Amino acid sequence: MVTNENSPDQARFTKTRFGRRTELTERIAKTVFFLMSVAMIVPLVAIISYLVIRAWPSLSLEFVLDVPRKGMTQGGIWPAFVGTVYLVFISLAVSAPIGVMAAVYLNEYAKDNWLNRTINLAVINLAGVPSIVHALFGLGAFVYAARFGYSILSASLTLAIMTLPVIIASTREALASVPMSFREACWNVGATRWQTIRSIVLPNSISGILTGVILQVSRAAGETAPIMFTGAVFFKSIERGDLFAYNLNEQCMALSMHLYTVTTQVPKVEESIPYATAVVLLGSVLVVNATAIAFRVWLRARKKW
Amino acid sequence: MIVSRAHFVGTVALILAACFCLLSGCRESSEASGSRATIQNKGSDTMVNVAQAWAEEYRRVRPDVDVEVSGGGSGVGIAALIKGTVDIANASRNMKPEEMAQARANTGKMPVELIVGYDALAVFVHKDNPLDEISIDQLAGIYSEKGTITLWSQLGVQIPNTRHDEIVRISRQSSSGTYEFFREKVLSKKDFKLGSLDMNGSKEVVELVAGTPTAIGYSGMGYASAGVKMLKIAKEPGKPAVEPTMRTTLSKEYPIARSLQVYTLGQPAGEVKEYIEWMMGPDGQRVLEESGYVPLPSKAGGR
């Protein structure tokens, strides 16, 4: 007898013709939905493996550490890699404090009134603004209005605003998961609201907040459009492996932009170089993301309440 | 708790102080970067590759000079020069007189033009395309707004291995110098027909032609690859068609060739002057030739 593992109680009854038909449709449904889910996994795996295979001849640590050579047709991606690191960390330095504090405000201070709802709406919309509109904003506001010019500063600030919703959302989730009773206990011994937040709420949610920060890193590293018009350059000559190559007021290369330029503009590039650039970009983003996920899973496992 | 509060306030103060230091520090470093000169180089996408190769090579000669290269197009380079925000503007078209006047009004200095090389604009088709030559009129018929050539059969060819006959027009985005030059020389300033695939980079044009049997596209001769074929071009129907080569470019026999120039505000001086002189010297011209462009005649001849 065929037992349906998902509903064992059904098997206890004798099947009518009707029942058999139901079971059939059910099984078809399950298969169809399963295939639909598989259709999401397959592209990810296929894409990654294809990219890695094509990139293989160039992939090495040397590729990351070396500077582009021979008109960017050979060599590595160091200036782009280190440029992305700069952009990500400066944008992080701006957006993480603002984002965390915004989440603290939304979760700990705000009452459920029109202001709070408007803020919520604003966060959702900020997340939904197209990246190219962020680019327009960065160009209009930072490059021209604030006179930062095309620079790492302008690009990082644009990225910071763009990634703010990521941090707000995940920090809020982390803060909301701290049980109310913790706060009440703290208030009852006479702590002020801020003291409670600092000594109880933040320490208990710090790992969740860090997860959000990690996700922000991965988001910022992958963006192209917002930095293309605010501070990323086609090429900048720096030394191989130089970590302190850029100033805040200069422009820099960036990994995402570099992938775009080697794909569309640089002729006679060694065939595997664009693929290797894509793999380094995708790899860094996925590794960072996977770290966040692993962190979260570990966190849930050891949660005490 | 009180102790830790003080501790906390201290931490916050420290962070704020660190922020100030960082900000002021970066300002200082930007002012005091005299030991490391930075040359801002911006403009033509056609020239961005050679500009990049120059910057890369120049670093070996002068490790203390940073050259920042950005593309964007000739118009952007010139606009930046008018604003005085770049040291060198690359352009694959000539600066218009009103732009010169604007630059002078804005910065008080007259832009100076220096020709650093030449480029032939090649017309590419897929390597299996039987077509070998084309006239300027036919090109205009394919690309211009009122043009009537839409099928390969109108040019008397049939593309092997495909059932499609329609010409896939590949062009450049509307503000690139290449687009403007093509419009001026081939379409006699008339507008392009809508619906062409306007690529962002010259390389994208060539790659797309290589991957599309029915495509035609144009871009610098230096971008040619194994998957495409350069067409010979006839100035008028019936006249002999000319192949784009270094010789035909310099002798102006090839009808769609142009000069590549750099602009500076006033006569170049200091580091910029040295850089430009190096570009036009034997080493710079060798880099230019390796990038697929045509070097200056006098100096290249002596090399």
Added chain:
Amino acid sequence: MSSSPTRKQRQRPRRALWAVAGETLLEWIIRLSGISAIIFVLAIFVFVFREAAPVLTNEEFNLVEFFTSIAWYPTSAQNVRYGTLALIAGTFSVTALAMALAVPFGLGGAIYISEFCRPRTREVLKIVIELLAAVPSVVWGFIGLTVMSRLLVEYGGAPVGVNMLNGAIILALMAVPIIVSIGEDALKAVPDSFREAGIAMGASRWQLIYRVLLPAAKNGLLAAVLLGIGRAVGETMAVLMATGHAVQIPHGILDPIRTLTANVAAELGEAPAGSPHYRVLFMTGVLLFTITFVVNLTADFVIRGVKRK
């Protein structure tokens, strides 16, 4: 939050003035950060509009032409025209095609994850979807340009590989994770009592989904689709590289098209600041901002409707 600790604060004897002042200051900083999202959204609109506004009075520019003409000749030597109809058509057609691909898969995936699979599989699937969502758009564009275009020419019989279908497949892959995760939330929000009632009446799981869960989670699923649309409309780099960038009203799914976002990305770098062309591109930005704003707002209202129920 619910109970306020402020009254007790007054009875506390030892608190240095500077500590109280510091705390007040900090709380004001927190409040300011709290409303930062509102400030930024407004700032985005104001700055983008500020750059765009001067063109409204320019005689070359005509707002009716902007919306109704397909002629996009921003740098013409003879007759400059700024018509975005073809770009709007491009944006909406590629989004619609992407949704036609992504919605069935996205909702199917959401149903499978929420109703069929075992907890362990669910965790794995959710992680995969999260990773899929993390792929940068320029990498998607690269895949569209190098891999997908070749496949479409060789096996799809397309005359040119970068076209609407290519862009739509890429956009669908980008929108699916959003649809799945929000759709799954919506299904999870349906109370278990609904499921139990259905099973008690002898409904098969398929019937349960079709007759009970989908109607009950209707609003949430709609919101998921709307957010997917928002993502697809606003996507830039991927469509820039994959759609072929041709200004035309598409007649078939293999026609190359150009979207509003890609148009800005391609031309902004080359439009001299302050020129009418530059301002028209900012105008396109205003249009895009408005479109995504309306889509997101609608999605939010739809979700809010669910919660109120």
